[in-house]
Amino acid sequence: MFQVFVDSAANLPAVTAKKYDIHVVSFVNLVNGKELVCFDPDLSPEEELAKGKEYYNAMRTGCEIKTGLISTANFADAFRTALEADQDVIYLSLSKNISGTYNSARLAAEELLEEYGGKRKIRLVDSLNASLAQGILAIYASEMRDRGMNVDEAADLLETYVGKMNGVFTVGDLKYLSRTGRIKGSVAVVGNMLKIKPILRGSEDGYIVSYKNVRGRKAVLNELIRLFCETIEEPEKQIVGIAHADAYEESLYMMEEIQKRVKVREFINTSYDYCTGSHVGPDTIALFYLEKTAVFCKRSNQTNHCCSTVFFPKLLQTAEILFLFSMHNSTCFSTYYPYSTNYGKYIAETGGIFHMKATGIVRRIDDLGRVVVPKEIRRTMRIREGQAMEIYTGREGEIILKKYSPIEELAECAAGFTKSISTVTGCLVCVSDQEQIVAANGPEQKNYLGKSISSRLEEAILNRKTVLARPGEKAYFFNFGKHRQYYSSAGAHFSDSLLR
Numbered sequence: 265m266f267q268v269f270v271d272s273a274a275n276l277p278a279v280t281a282k283k284y285d286i287h288v289v290s291f292v293n294l295v296n297g298k299e300l301v302c303f304d305p306d307l308s309p310e311e312e313l314a315k316g317k318e319y320y321n322a323m324r325t326g327c328e329i330k331t332g333l334i335s336t337a338n339f340a341d342a343f344r345t346a347l348e349a350d351q352d353v354i355y356l357s358l359s360k361n362i363s364g365t366y367n368s369a370r371l372a373a374e375e376l377l378e379e380y381g382g383k384r385k386i387r388l389v390d391s392l393n394a395s396l397a398q399g400i401l402a403i404y405a406s407e408m409r410d411r412g413m414n415v416d417e418a419a420d421l422l423e424t425y426v427g428k429m430n431g432v433f434t435v436g437d438l439k440y441l442s443r444t445g446r447i448k449g450s451v452a453v454v455g456n457m458l459k460i461k462p463i464l465r466g467s468e469d470g471y472i473v474s475y476k477n478v479r480g481r482k483a484v485l486n487e488l489i490r491l492f493c494e495t496i497e498e499p500e501k502q503i504v505g506i507a508h509a510d511a512y513e514e515s516l517y518m519m520e521e522i523q524k525r526v527k528v529r530e531f532i533n534t535s536y537d538y539c540t541g542s543h544v545g546p547d548t549i550a551l552f553y554l555e556k557t558a559v560f561c562k563r564s565n566q567t568n569h570c571c572s573t574v575f576f577p578k579l580l581q582t583a584e585i586l587f588l589f590s591m592h593n594s595t596c597f598s599t600y601y602p603y604s605t606n607y608g609k610y611i612a613e614t615g616g617i618f619h620m621k622a623t624g625i626v627r628r629i630d631d632l633g634r635v636v637v638p639k640e641i642r643r644t645m646r647i648r649e650g651q652a653m654e655i656y657t658g659r660e661g662e663i664i665l666k667k668y669s670p671i672e673e674l675a676e677c678a679a680g681f682t683k684s685i686s687t688v689t690g691c692l693v694c695v696s697d698q699e700q701i702v703a704a705n706g707p708e709q710k711n712y713l714g715k716s717i718s719s720r721l722e723e724a725i726l727n728r729k730t731v732l733a734r735p736g737e738k739a740y741f742f743n744f745g746k747h748r749q750y751y752s753s754a755g756a757h758f759s760d761s762l763l764r
């Protein structure tokens with residue numbers, strides 16, 4: 265036998281935790297310097313709803329909120345109760361890539377296993393997610409225990425569930441994500457102004473990543489519902505979680521709409537846990553469920569070079585998420601590619617095979633750690649002397665050098681901006697950086713998106729020159745059918761003559 269443990273980020277209502285005999289180790293937050301225990305085992309669902317409303321209203325009014333980790337000692341005390349009862353332990357953790365809680369539990373487990381001399385087992389399962397993703401997995405662990413599985417059998421099976429657990433959510437105000445560094449502050453300001461509502465999810469590595477942007481609150485809720493209905497696997501067998509940060513009425517709307525389309529085994533609808541809720545803010549609403557398997561991988565026999573072959577059947581052309589699997593020295597890893605991206609669309613629409621191989625120009629690093637970017641690459645990539653560059657690392661130890669473009673940080677918001685202006689004016693609207701058109705919306709937009717700008721337009725941007733073109737001045741302006749084209753970057757209007 266074993267006991268099931270979660271931290272309070274698992275978002276389980278007290279009555280549910282009691283029903284399934286799940287032990288909750290609580291976080292403690294500080295609200296204006298006053299301690300708040302995040303989980304109370306004695307609260308009714310109605311009391312939890314009222315407590316959540318009070319907490320998120322405090323956030324709206326600007327109360328100082330601080331979150332902390334659960335200490336190693338607290339985990340040790342909790343796990344010891346099971347070991348002393350001659351039972352093993354399974355702990356379903358908050359993703360270790362968004363919190364240090366997993367590490368606290370790991371240190372506690374190591375101490376206890378040494379203390380008990382290996383007589384008992386403690387299995388830690390990283391949910392690679394948060395909130396009810398943890399909670400639902402914990403319920404399944406409890407049911408596995410009731411079916412007679414031992415701790416290893418249950419933990420091994422749960423780890424296969426982790427990869428299929430989908431947690432998708434949207435937020436009410438982007439400023440809370442910007443405060444925690446999830447998005448740039450400038451993106452939050454522009455996004456809120458344009459009423460852009462992101463759909464976010466956990467990546468395969470346990471990080472929070474952007475999946476899709478939608479304009480308007482009702483539209484983003486409907487998109488979450490659509491995504492859920494299209495991707496859930498065997499809904500009649502699943503427990504589905506809805507967590508909301510004082511958005512109860514909207515959570516009921518989503519439940520009703522989902523029930524009209526699919527039949528699920530059980531719904532858990534509860535206030536968003538205060539630990540992760542502090543980082544995403546009021547009006548956040550999230551869905552948690554096991555999704556369909558949506559990819560097939562054909563491995564390459566070549567293992568000495570970075571090489572991959574990916575096959576996407578025709579049925580996957582409608583998938584929301586595509587995966588790229590690569591082989592390097594027999595190690596397989598995966599990366600998400602949303603279908604909405606150009607890269608994802610290319611792979612899906614070509615319907616078949618994509619190959620990668622390593623190539624490049626070799627340069628040695630000098631004794632000061634410098635390396636010269638070859639002239640031919642600088643010329644091709646239009647890298648100028650004194651231009652800012654970004655340096656970061658890849659997952660396989662790569663050092664990646666990339667041209668820095670401030671506008672790229674706002675690319676998604678720029679797309680919303682061009683769409684809004686184009687809708688109002690009926691014109692083709694484009695936004696560029698100093699290199700190319702990064703966003704376009706309106707008639708013939710495909711002819712402009714991604715197209716390099718001319719030296720004349722680049723000069724206008726660099727000199728912060730405002731150019732106002734009038735009808736007939738074909739150097740900067742022309743008619744394309746009945747539509748006029750506008751360019752937004754340096755206040756310049758543009759024509760084909762300003763594009764390469």
